[in-house]
Amino acid sequence: MRIFLCIGILFISCNSEKQKISESETSKKEYDMYVPSEMATHMNRMFDIQENIKNQIQSGIIPNEFPEEILKIHTAKLSDFKERNQNFEAFSHLFLERFELIFDTTSSVPLKQRYNDVVNLCISCHQTECTGPIPRIQKLIIK
Ligand code: HEC
Structure with missing residues (x-):
């Protein structure tokens, strides 16, 4: 769980350009939690x-x-x-x-x-x- 969250944050803050395309349904929840x-x-x-x-x-x-x-x-x-x-x-x-x-x-x-x-x-x-x-x-x- 914790690892998933970190990966989610990593993608958003450092790879947001690419992340938008590869974002999967299962990880959506984690992105919502991004601060x-x-x-x-x-x-x-x-x-x-x-x-x-x-x-x-x-x-x-x-x-x-x-x-x-x-x-x-x-x-x-x-x-x-x-x-x-x-x-x-x-x-x-x-x-x-x-x-x-x-x-x-x-x-x-x-x-x-x-x-x-x-x-x-x-x-x-x-x-x-x-x-x-x-x-x-x-x-x-x-x-
Ligand atoms: C000393 C290294 C360093 C310099 C210099 C630097 N950045 Fe960053 N930047 C980072 C790091 C590290 C992050 C990720 C921060 C985090 O996630 O806490 C980041 C994140 C960002 C982001 C993404 C923020 C987000 O919404 O997640 C943008 C946009 C950005 N930098 C623009 C710039 C611009 C424009 C400059 C120059 C005016 C600049 N950076 C100079 C290291 C740097």
Whole structure:
């Protein structure tokens, strides 16, 4: 029972794209019980924040307000089956470092490139931690 529940959660939070097709009748009940972790909720916030910045850049606005709530990546609780391992910690530090650079108005690196560097870090961490949302994250790239 417990194992089934974990697998259900794993599919939803990390493989939601594929899971929708393969979902079987017997496991439906488990999905109904799914409550997103604090980190999963925060990740969706991070997605929105990043998408907002993308829209600003594309409309020629220079983002100048660092959203403090992004820092919650350091404290938000992960799903039960996941742990804050060294890999996660290393990537989250690197991610925040790059994220801060978006707001560095003195940087000589083009804004679009600093923005895309952040999206690529989202993807790098996801490649090792949670591959499901990658196709969605890729849409954040500014071409
Ligand atoms: C340090 C590693 C790391 C970084 C950086 C990272 N993620 Fe995540 N992301 C995760 C992990 C781990 C989960 C699964 C969280 C859980 O289930 O508790 C996740 C989950 C998600 C989810 C699925 C949430 C859900 O509803 O289940 C989305 C969407 C997401 N991340 C988007 C992003 C975006 C966009 C960025 C960059 C702005 C980003 N992530 C950066 C590790 C990371």
